[in-house]
Each structure stands twice: as C-alpha cells, then as structure tokens.
Amino acid sequence: MNHSAPIDSLPQPATQRSAISLDDVRRVAGDIQASVAGVIEGKSDAIATAVVVLLAEGHLLIEDVPGVGKTMLAKALARSIDCTMRRLQFTPDLLPSDVTGVSIFNQDSHQFEFRRGAVFAGIVVGDEINRASPKTQSALLECMEENQVTVDGQTYLLQRPFMVMATQNPIEMEGTYPLPEAQRDRFMARISMGYPTAAAEMRMLDLHSAHRPLDALRPVADAALVLRAIEAVAGVYASGALRQYIVDLVTATRTAPGVRLGASPRSALQLLRAARAQAALDGRDHVLPEDVQRLWIPVLSHRVIMGGDASGRSASDTLAQLLERVPVPAHAR
Template sequence: MSSTTDTDPVTPEAGAATAHDPTEQPATIEDVQRVASDIHRAVSSVIEGKAEVIQTAVVVLLAGGHLLLEDVPGVGKTMLAKALARSIDSPMRRIQFTPDLLPSDVTGVSVFNQDSRTFEFRRGAIFANIVVGDEINRASPKTQSALLECMEEGQVTVDGDTYRLAEPFMVMATQNPIEMEGTYPLPEAQRDRFMARISMGYPTSAAELEMLDVHGGVPPLDRLTPVADGATVQRMARRVTEVHASPALRQYIVDIAGATRASSSLRLGASPRASLQLLRAARATAALAGRDHVIPEDVQLLIEPVLAHRVILSSDNQHLHRGVGGVLAEIVRRVAVPSGPR
C-alpha cells in the first residue's frame, strides 16, 4: 500500500533531467541574490519570525543539497518545506512516511502490461524537483535506504534499469526527535546525505500572536504564488558552483573535518562528503551575501547545521549531556583561520 499523496505515475517531463541551454545568459551574483531574496520573501509570508531558518533552507536549495528539518510536532516543519517547494514553480511530491511504506512506493515499481506483454516502470513519488518527506523517521530503515541512491547520485535503479531524476532535485524531510513514540533513528549513511539539519524552535510570543491573526483566516500557503521555477533555480545553482574558494579556504575546511575525526569528544567525525557539502554551502552563503569568493566566516556560520547531524558524541560526553554544538564550536576555535589574499 502506498502512502504517497499521488499514486499516479509521474509524466516523463517531471522525471527527466533538465537540459542545459548553452545559449542562455550566465547568471550573475546579483541574479543569485535577487532570486534568493524573492524565495526568502515568499516563504517568510508563511513562516513568521524564522529568518535564519529560511536563509539556511535557501542556501541548501541553491547549493544543490538536501535539508533535514528536526523538531517536536507542531512548530511548522512541514509548512516550511511546503512553502519552499511552492515558491518554485516545479513538480513537487509529498511522501508521508509510515511504518508500512515500501521502498517501491518511493522509487517506483515494474508492472506487467497484459496488452504489450512487457514490464513497464511506474515512477514513484521521488520523481519530482522537490520531494517533501514528512516524518521520515517513522518509516522502517529498509524504506529509508531507498533514498540513498536518489539523494547522492540523482538517479533510481529498479530491476537493473537506471532512471535519471529531475534537475534541480531536492529532498526536504521532516523528522520528530527519536524520543517520540513510533520513530526509528536515521542510519548514519542517510543522515550524511542531508547537506544541513535545522531545528525550527518555538516561535517568539510576537510571531505566535501574528500567526494566530494570519492563519486564522485563509491559510497563507494557499495565497503563496511561485517566484521562480526549476530552470531558474538550476541556473542560479550553476553560478553558485563558480564562487571562488581559495586553496587556503579549502584547506581550512579539510582541517576542521580532520579535527572532528581526531577529537576525543566525538566517536564519529565528519566524512569527506561533509567537507564537500560544507564547501558547497559556503559558496551559496557567499553568493547570497553578494560576494564572488568564500571567506572563513561563511564556513564558520555553517558548521553546526552542516556537521552536527553527521558527528556522534563519545559515550562520556553523552553521559554528561554535552551538546554537539558546543563540541563543534570548541573544535573550530582550535583550528587556525586562514589569512592573507582570498
């Protein structure tokens, strides 16, 4: 039984990779800033008082990553994911992760056609530009693993055949804390594929009061109109990859990752994939700030959202209830910051 919100096969256009038009004008840093600002403004019309959270979500989108939203129920995780998806005029699918969800519900399944006497592939809900995975840690580890190839390689392999996913492709998954009943912890390999993890947190009193006023009538999500499309986002993402990162800056990222692996406070340090995604996110952060080069402050700003969900505290630190954020902050303070030409 499928728990996706749409069980019909996705059209080929939604499942095929977006072709790059060689005649299109290259995007500028100003273009990236403008598009990011439009998306931020659109999402802010739905999510009040969470500017930093929205900023991180936009950074992940333009860096070509995936986003994990973790917090207690009722603080707007799914609303943020849906608002970001709706701000982009591209195919979107939502998957409600439940214990009985099967991997084939996510990736698709081959069905025998009696008329043609052949097997036909029916695309699963993963074939879209934006995939909203609601309560991902309520599905079994087997179903969660169906996302591994999709998120890392942008493709799906079923019965020996490989199908490319759309571009841009982004998974925004929500999860409740593992202390909540009926949840499964995400495997390390799954967590490592999310570029960043953010927590919504409770709103301020003023933001909650505004929410009561605004959401008491027509839901603002219904009034949100797209401010960009998939082709535009992909064009901005290509410009982000061209943001300059000096050799010293790249070494700084490697040194931070290496320090997490050598730290006695951590049982598991950051992976090489974490280093790569930290660089990609830093490039997007620099572009949103109007710069064509990355500075150490861009990296430092992203340490916790990009690395915290990937590392595991040592047993001693877990017993002391020490937070991962504090350990990472201490590691960053010990790593030499590059200076000189950028």
Template structure:
C-alpha cells in the same frame, strides 16, 4: 542501463543553453525573492529560511528536525511552492515500502512487457514528512536518489530531473513510533535545522495570518526550476581559495581526531560544507568564500553527521557545542582570496 521517463507531471522548463550567464547579483536577488515568499508563511525564522535557501542553491538536501507542530512541514511546503516545478509529498509511515518511493515495474498484459511506474521521488522538489517513522529499509531507498540523482529499479537506471531537492522532516528520536536515521542517510543531507518555537510576537502574528486559512493557498511561485538550476551553476563557481579549502579539511580532520566524538565528519561532509559556504557567500553578494561563511554553517552542516562519545552523551552535551570548541582550535587562514 539508463533511461529517462515521463513522471506524469509537467517537467521543469529546460535551461536555455544560450541564456546570459547568471551573476552573483542575480543569485542574491533570487534568494531574496524566495526568502521573502517563504517568510510570509513562516514568521520570525529568518535564519532557518536562509539556511533552507542556501541548501537549495547549493544543490543539497535539507533535514528539518523538531517536535510536532512548530512548522516543519509548512516550511518545506512553502519553499517548494516558491518554485514553479513538479513537487511531490511523501508521508512516511511504518508500512511504507521502498517501491512506493522509487517506483515499481508492473507487467502489462496487453504488451506482455514490464512497464516502470515511477514513485513519488520523481519530482524536482520532494517533501518527505516524518521520515523517521518509516522503517530503515524504506529510508534507505533514498540513498541513491539523494547522492546520485538517479533511481535503479530491476537493473534499469532512471535519471531524476534537476533541480532535485529532498526536504525531509523528522521528530526527535524520543518521540513515539520513530526509527533512528542510519548514519549513511543522515550524511546525504547537506544540512539539518531545527525550527524551535516562534517568538511571542511572531506567534501572535501567526494566529492572525493562519487563523482564517492556510497562507500556503495564497502563495505564488517566484521562480522556476530552470532558473534555480542556472543560479546553482553560478553558485558552484564562487571562488574558494586553496587556504580556505585547506581550512575546511583541517576542521573535518579535527573532528575525526577529537576524543569528544566517536564519529567525525566524512569527506562528503567537507564537500557539502564547501558547497554550502559558496551559496552562503553568494547570498551576501560575494564572489568568494571567507572563513566566516564556513563558521556560520558548522552547526547546520556538521552536527547531524558526527556522533558524540559516550562520556559526552552522558553529560548531555550537544554536538553543536562540541563542534564549536573544535572549530575554535583550528587556525583560521589569514587570506581567503
């Protein structure tokens, strides 16, 4: 049984079925507007912002991992506020319940029936703060939402509005009071990025900009949910040649056969890599994917999905370095159009 519900928030404007089809130029301009808006809040992190915009336009989900205080939540909020659509924030804590995320059926004494009360997941943009402080059971409440864009409670399925983007932050697993994300949960995130510390000049500018108040309060939306959904539809049409698709499959297969990895990339990872590469190409103004697009996204899209072998863990090798070596051994297609 499927149902749509009123979440109590203003719905995103419906797309006009007769609207002029979006062009690659439209996508590029929208991405530039969002990037510029977020960059006014997050200084010195253009690569990180670009990856976040790629995930948004590729209809994926974003995991932001780093130590506390480097702007993870600020990035997520800034991207969300750039879009004039319903946004919800979930603070993940050890006592958070799955029903707090998805919603719960409550018995109405007047009507003598059960009524569904939607949880915080019912929004176009969901900011999950410190996701790995919640229990694995609560983390798993996101699996169906992120993969299928729907929530099932008490046998009834409720559809989520598009666009639907989950941006979750997490602290490194060595930090106090954290739970590791299950492999299935990590695989739902299209990309994982790390903020890192800002350059000295950007940090000085941050003290000036943020010292008198939060720049988030001065942010204004630069687009809306309907426009993002329309641009995402155009991104999905970016051409990827058979040779380029084979290249992605060859990379995934190479990770599965590598002795340096205990767990390689899943078929879902291959699909996510293709979708992200299409968005990456569109941001560069191209209507086709080239191998360099794929290579640029190997770290963000694959590193959090693979598990290093015991030997490599003992050597403290990073997944990014291992993946880089694997990709260098995979033949690059001569033609990509």
C-alpha cells in the same frame, strides 16, 4: 508515452543555458526567502539555510518537535519555486517502490511499464522519515545520493533541481527507525525550527487563523531559474586559505575530546558547497571564513557523533568550541 521512459526522454540539465550573474542569484534567493518568510513567521535563519541547501544542490533534514512548521517550511519552499513537488508521508508500511516507482504489466500493451515513484519530482518532502522501515529509508537515500533511480535494470535520471526535505521527530517514539549515521551523512544540513518568539506566534495567529497562507503563495522562480542559479553558485571562488580552513575545521572534529565519530570527507565537500551558496546569497563571488562559520553547525551537527565520555555536551557545543579554537589560516599549507 506510457511505456517505461529511457534516460534520454527525461528532462536533462540545461548545460547549454548560460549561467546567470551572482546579482541575479542574490535576487532570486532573496525572492524565495521573502516568499517563504511570508508563510513561516520569524524563522529567517532556518529559511536562509534551506535556500542555501537548495542552491548548493543538497538535501535538508529538518528535525524538531511536531507542530513548529517543519512541513510548512518544506511546502512553502517548494511552492515558491514553480516546480513539481511530491510529499511522502513515511509510515512503517511504506514500501521502497512507493518511493522509487515500480514496473507493472500493462494488460493492453502486454508490456511492463514503469510507474514513477514519489522521488520523480523537483522537491520531495519526506515527512517523519524515521517512521519508515530501514529498507524504504535507504531507497530514498540512494536516490538522494545518486540523483537517479534504478528499477529492473533500467536507470532513470531524476529531475534537476532535486531536493529532499525530510522532517523527523527527535522524540523517540514507538515504531521509529532512527536514521543511521551513514544515511544522515547524505543530508547536507540539518536545521531545527525551534519555537517561534511570542511576537511571531502572535502575528501568526493574526494572519493564519482566517485563511491558509500556503494557498496564497505564488511561485517567484521556476525550476530553470533555480538550476541556473545552482550553476552560478558552483562558480563561486574558494581560495586556498579558505579550503585550508575547512580542512582544518573538519580534521579538528576527528580529534576533539568526547567525539566518537568525526566528520567525514564528504562533509568537508558539502560544507564547501554550502559555503559557496552562502557567499552567492550575499552576492559575493568568493567564499569568506564567515560563510563557513555560518554553516558550520547546520552542516556538521548531524554528522558528528558524541561518545559516552562527552559528559552531556552536545555535538553543537563541541562544534561551536572548535569554531572558537581552530585558527583561520592566512594561506594554504
């Protein structure tokens, strides 16, 4: 088949497959985490968040200085799952069609045929996403939101699981186009790697100087298994009291002092989804306030914009304060 692929010819979500148990979810997630941890030293929090985002069908924004292993994390996660992985190095001259794909005229068949872009993969690693032009950025971000690509009137569904892991450099450099708020909102969570501890760095030098650990990485799960895990996660129960807690928290960001732009309703939704995944990761069939608290800052920190009168407080500080201040409700109101 070399002509453009219609919707039904693409891999479809396996709805008929039975969901796996939460214990299996925990095991699969544990395997993935262990596998990634073999490559990234001492970053279990970042890895756990990445797995949570994977199981919650979200996208991850990794923001940090160069060289701390952003791309390594993305690649390791992709390799741990036996699914297609594409890497996009964002540059100012990267075109939207490079991301989504393009229809070209086939001289032989005298037909237009669709060449798939980089997003047609299970895991897409977008390096230095803030270096691409806004037009290209928004092409990627549309795919992230819609889980589909529309080119020349034809709509192509993307694979499942589909996860974009974008890295970006926080240091303002020439030729960068920072992601607008609306597009940052599409990422479920933002993590930063941070420098490793001295011990972890030492161990890294010991292990990684001789060979490339990424090469040794063997997949511990396949796309189908991950997909079933994702479906199991969606069934995790969130009680009224807990949903109330999320609403209270998110509402509080909109009135917190120093905040210019509070969290969107989408962030509440994503927080709940992430919390579900977190609960499943702990083998629980229901979400606890602790799950919400654990993911509160990764999920919200890139969505809350501080105003000029914040007197130097970062969004994370404000969010941490809200976590202290907002009471945990005993029941839904």
